[in-house]
Amino acid sequence: MNAPVQADPRADAQSVPLSQIDVSDPHLYQDDTWRPWFERLRREDPVHRCENGMYGAYWSVTRYRDIMAVDTNHEAFSSDAYMGGIVLRDLPVDKRRPSFISMDPPKHDEQRKTVSPIVAPGNLARMADTIRERTNKVLDSLPRGETFDWVDLVAVELTTMMLATLFDFPFEERRKLTYWSNVATVNTRAGTEVDSEEKRNEILDVAMAEFRALWEERAKQDPRPDLISMLAHGEATRDLPTRPHEFMGNLLLLVVGGNDTTRNSMSGSLLAMNQFPDEFRKLKDNPGLIPSMVPEVIRWQTPVIHMRRTATRDVELAGKTIRAGDKVAMWYISGNRDEDAIERPDDFIIDRPRPRQHLSFGFGIHRCVGNRLAEMQLMILWEEILRRDWKMIEVMGPPVRTYSNLLRSISSLPVRIPA
Template sequence: MATRAIDFAAARANEPPHLAAARERAYAMPLDDFDMLDPDLWVNDTHWPYFERLRDEDPVHYHANGRFGPYWSVTRYADIMAVDTNHAQFSSDAHLGGITAKDMDKDFILPMFIAMDQPKHDVQRKAVSPIVSPGNLANLEVLIRERAQAIFDGLPRGEVFDWVDRVSIELTTQMLATLFDFPWKDRRLLTYWSDMATADETIPGNPTKAEREAIMLECLIYFTGLWNARVNEPPRGDLVSMLAHNPATRDMIPMEYLGNLLLLIVGGNDTTRNSITGGLTFMAANPGQWTKLKANPALIESAVSEIIRYQTPLAHMRRTALVDVEMGGKTIRKGDRVVMWYVSGNRDERSIADPDSFIVDRARPRQHLSFGFGIHRCVGNRLAEMQLKIVWEEILKRFPTIEIMGPPARVPSAFVKGYASLPVRIPA
């Protein structure tokens, strides 16, 4: 396939220097030397030109020397959809590796319904799905708005603070504590466990494998206490009670309980948390879109979907081939690791018009891959959208501008595409 013609002089003029330099490296390097799991690409936000080249030249690409072993990168929107909806040929099973490019540790496997195939997946997912029923979402909307209002009204004026900590983490952690009916004073443990569940022990500064597993077991011990209290009470509307009383989940082994807890914690935390921060950075980088939204608040729902597409808070999901599969002129062999790069599919111009532009009134804003497709589509997608909608409604009521005072610190992860901090100031 022909290589995209790149005007590097124009790239230098239109892109930040670090991204223009990354583009030159990406187009000078042999494709066989690409490893999209390299944490430097993610902490520096320089993965974009690599995916651009893969989409153009080798959209189903085999990485023989990946960070965690060989894997296939699927980078175009249509191909990702084909894998994500083909549950007969591509497995999510934890015992085959799970849903991330890095295999689950064989001595610490955490079964969870997103890392299960049919029929067990559906019966466990249904155990918790009432938490996001339309009726329950209507009840939660009032509570989320009250909490968002309190958080925004309590922010300092005229001084620099960390948006990630004061807004993104606090709002999502409060929501998680409500969904689990988790002790309020300990709610930041949920954020901590979420971060530890997705931490890569091979990155300097992160916990070792043994330390991380010990932290996960501390989570299990804490939640076992909540389970033991609620299993002997009448069923309630929180996630722990739902798991404890549903016939499909009440007899789970401890590691399966832990797996489902971590799935719900990470799923309830990362999508919303990082989209709240991402949305603010996108508005600041695109002042015309921010002006458009302020002039027409009816665009908020469209803007929320565009934020989720543009951020893509989970960069990839992984499957394992159950049979030999032909795709893109390649043969994916049974047992091969297949990585669906949602972050790349969301920028595929073959399926999304002008995908590199942030457009709050995009014609088809919900056409994105960020929630996945098929049986594993994010169970809490409507809750995430509702939280973001409320966030932007309340921001528009209060803040004509929020100044970003420095670049964000990004998470060095090819799975959670997130932010560690973002310095901002609200003018006095």
């Protein structure tokens, strides 16, 4: 399974002994060859034990209903950073960065409650005009009749401007937020400039110094409706700077959470429209389908590939006994392709009867706190694209995908708007 990807991934997925399948290999997602591996697991061994994975022994949960069972049972399946956290890669205890997504109640509930007002319906309504104004400015600036990178000029630019607003971060320095998000999530085996934990920590120490300065400034001021001020004044979070790893963990969670889901759904939506042109024509004929198209994009793209839990006790799941202390991976990317839960799951269908029936935001207490903001940004983007009556934004080459088993990220996508 750790050998280079073969030319025919479907034949490869069938030839490997079941016990040797390791879907934690990031090459499967970088090369976009993951589908047949999960098809086989869902069919033959939906709760699958891998003994010698790239990141150690773990269970794979691959069906929709079983993922739901794990995700909604935080008592039996812990997210706590000090039990292992939310990713398959194990860090030394002194290197772990707890955040409310990698905590169990009651601490999780207290910290999440502090930041949730920023995505309350009233605040989203107030942000809508700003998002629309920026979206129009970005779309109006795009070249016509020449190839450009959609990720850089549109997806990154729009999400980075939104991040700067959420944090009230210096607007002219907003691309730092995207860079820090990338550094925080990059796989150090990927061959990028961040090729070691030492290099990653060196860069993130700079980020934390800047956030700490902003924190100290906001703590001295009256409370304001930005994330740093909310944390600095929140009863459960105001002392975070005295716990450096937790301070870093929460701020990085909010940066990554505000960046990756939306950014990669914006790019994934354009890929989907090009791969399923009849759906694009359907959308042009009826823009009223945008509210159902958006959750379908988020299902089809599945920006978060997996989330890990650790069993707190022996648990039976689909006839298998998961032992206390075992690592359990919920493969959202597989659950969103489960034929028993979703009709024609590999197809992009913008008028599905139940488009929100997907796992991309998770379920239970850890359901994505910013899901409505992500949907709103994607909805406004497509409203403004359709208003311009472009025939099609053409994808001119294959996307460049990142080496990751956590985030289904697109780092580059060449496109052209016909002149």
